[in-house]
Amino acid sequence: xxxxxxxxxxxxxxxxxxxxxxxxxxxxxxxxxxxxxxxxxxxxxxxxxxxxxxxxxxxxxxxxxxxxxxxxxxxxxxxxxxxxxxxxxxxxxxxxxxxxxxxxxxxxxxxx
Amino acid sequence: xxxxxxxxxxxxxxxxxxxxxxxxxxxxxxxxxxxxxxxxxxxxxxxxxxxxxxxxxxxxxxxxxxxxxxxxxxxxxxxxxxxxxxxxxxxxxxxxxxxxxxxxxxxxxxxxx
Numbered sequence: 001x002x003x004x005x006x007x008x009x010x011x012x013x014x015x016x017x018x019x020x021x022x023x024x025x026x027x028x029x030x031x032x033x034x035x036x037x038x039x040x041x042x043x044x045x046x047x048x049x050x051x052x053x054x055x056x057x058x059x060x061x062x063x064x065x066x067x068x069x070x071x072x073x074x075x076x077x078x079x080x081x082x083x084x085x086x087x088x089x090x091x092x093x094x095x096x097x098x099x100x101x102x103x104x105x106x107x108x109x110x111x112x
Numbered sequence: 113x114x115x116x117x118x119x120x121x122x123x124x125x126x127x128x129x130x131x132x133x134x135x136x137x138x139x140x141x142x143x144x145x146x147x148x149x150x151x152x153x154x155x156x157x158x159x160x161x162x163x164x165x166x167x168x169x170x171x172x173x174x175x176x177x178x179x180x181x182x183x184x185x186x187x188x189x190x191x192x193x194x195x196x197x198x199x200x201x202x203x204x205x206x207x208x209x210x211x212x213x214x215x216x217x218x219x220x221x222x223x224x225x
Contacts, residue, residue, distance in 0.1 A: 004154070045213045045215070098160070098206075098211050099157055101171070103154045104152060105154060
């Protein structure tokens, strides 16, 4: 069973626009990670946010975590064509430390 | 550093055959994991290891065996391949702990006929 579910499933935007995607999960978490996967490649770690944190930034990426709503969002500002990829959230929970469950991902297409 | 490497990149098996997917990392990471990725689904954890000689089951361990004799290597064995095991397999290592950044290999695309 999937713990995290991303929304939307697909997102198409133009270069320069912001892209926002959400991740909802069912049970209390310890950690939430966001990953990017370019077509046919392995996953690349973007940001880790722990359950006691509310917001983190990394370059053009901003991640928020709302544990009361059991949700997280990933914002990519000023999108570039190179941001075209699938984005996944992954969570581990109190009773399964380190056993990350991934959502099905959001496919983002950024057109020039 | 080569990071996490996986071999082979592609493999076709017949039902009932066995094989080993290789995974190696040169970053001296204690923690390593195997995932499978099926179309339209997220990655699912098969097995993981918190150090040499220590392995544990993930979400979908049936039909797979692992061992961890060295820090560097974490092979995944398919005992008797089934069409349901057709998937893309990813190996990852984590640093500094299992819940921190995971570094993924490029994947092995396996087809079982």
